[in-house]
Amino acid sequence: MTISAETLVNVSPDISSLPTIFHQINQAVEDPEITFSEIARIISGDPSLSGRLLRLANSSFYGFSSKIETISHAITIIGMGQLRDLVLATTVVRQFKNVPGSIIDMESFWKHSVACGLTARIIAVYKKEFNSERYYVLGMLHDLGRLLMLLNIPDVVKDSLDSCANDKKLLYKIEKETLDFDHAEVGGELLKKWNLPASLIEPVRYHHNPSVARQFQMETSIVHTADLIVHALELGNSGDSFVPPLDPKAWEKIQMPSSMISHIVDQVNVQFPDVVRTFSENS
Amino acid sequence: MQKLKLVDLKQGMVLAQKVKDQNGRTLLLPETALSDKNIRVFKAWGISEAFVKSPGDGPIRKMEEAVSGTEENKEFEKELIEIFIHTDPRHPAIKELFxxxxxxxRASNI
Structure with missing residues (x-):
């Protein structure tokens, strides 16, 4: 069987469906009849998830002045739609808990993802984009394809990493040369399989070539830029040792002055340690 | 000329524009080389940023040269150049990011 991005998703039954809790919350959020307290009850049924969400709500990610002690309080402040996105960002980490850390250090992988999510969200807030939480999710999801590759074709990933270090080439380009697809395509296929919306699939699928995105160019350009900033800051590592090239069209699309970069980095430096802590603490 | 935040202002930098407080009162005039005391006063008066002369003009250039000249900074720069090899250094965003x-x-190493 020829390996393709799609087959990698289909041979991973544990991964190819999202946890029930996400679907329950997704359905609940779409239901106009549902109340905050009913959604809070669903989330509270998963103590580890509610613990993480509360820690995130109380971190500098939001910077609320008073303490948020209950999930229903968190929903009223954060909003239901945003909460669904945060649930997705949080459950996805658990979904991949069995990926071995021998080839890529998993803690470092998630640090890179968190940092990319924070950076994308900060840019989105600056751009006054609606629902900035979805940008945090995009950062959490953007490199998931590589985890599927690690699970199914670890030797190929290892050889690609060696080649990246020895030949100083970009990892996603090595993947493409070797397999004819890269981690971004695998990630896109996975999100499609999870029935997530195109607004999430496209930015993940095209985060290394944002100009190809058709519908969600702003989202894709922001994730592309955030990924680049985080690589440059060396916050965590999802495999690649180099800062990926900037697509000038993506930069033009965002319409942000270069001087904003230092403000973004200042905010990332404040939020990053706090949000990483919400992942590392045991619930 | 560049706009710097209070935390980034250093002794010896030369003001490019007047610094005014929130009521519009002038605190310092252009061409003034900042002292530590000036920066403390800015803090006390709630000044969040100021325009200073860009590298290439007088004291600020000397200071940057002094800082960037250390062995440690050269090492940091070398490491960064290495990870930036696939980017276009002429792009203004890449220049700024670098x-x-x-x-x-440097700051995380202090």
Whole structure:
């Protein structure tokens, strides 16, 4: 069987469906009849998830002045739609808990993802984009394809990493040369399989070539830029040792002055340690 | 000329524009070389940023040269150049990102 991005998703039954809790919350959020307290009850049924969400709500990610002690309080402040996105960002980490850390250090992988999510969200807030939480999710999801590759074709990933270090080439380009697809395509296929919306699939699928995105160019350009900033800051590592090239069209699309970069980095430096802590603490 | 935040202002930098407080009162005039005391006063008066002369003019250039000349900073710069090899250094965003990262590396090492 020829390996393709799609087959990698289909041979991973544990991964190819999202946890029930996400679907329950997704359905609940779409239901106009549902109340905050009913959604809070669903989330509270998963103590580890509610613990993480509360820690995130109380971190500098939001910077609320008073303490948020209950999930229903968190929903009223954060909003239901945003909460669904945060649930997705949080459950996805658990979904991949069995990926071995021998080839890529998993803690470092998630640090890179968190940092990319924070950076994308900060840019989105600056751009006054609606629902900035979805940008945090995009950062959490953007490199998931590589985890599927690690699970199914670890030797190929290892050889690609060696080649990246020895030949100083970009990892996603090595993947493409070797397999004819890269981690971004695998990630896109996975999100499609999870029935997530195109607004999430496209930015993940095209985060290394944002100009190809058709519908969600702003989202894709922001994730592309955030990924680049985080690589440059060396916050965590999802495999690649180099800062990926900037697509000038993506930069033009965002319409942000270069001087904003230092403000973004200042905010990332404040939020990053706090949000990483919400992942590392045991619930 | 560049706009710097209060935390980034250093002794010896030369003001490019007047610094005014929130009521519009002038605190310092252009061409003034900042002292530590001036920066403390800015803090007390709630000044969040100021325009200073860019590298290439007088004291600020000398100071940057002094800072960037250390062995440690050269090492940081070398490391960054290595990870930036696939980017276009002429792009203004990449230029800015490089300089911000260099500053970040120095700061996290203090």
């Amino acid at each position: 300089s911000v990262c260099l500053k970040n590396k």
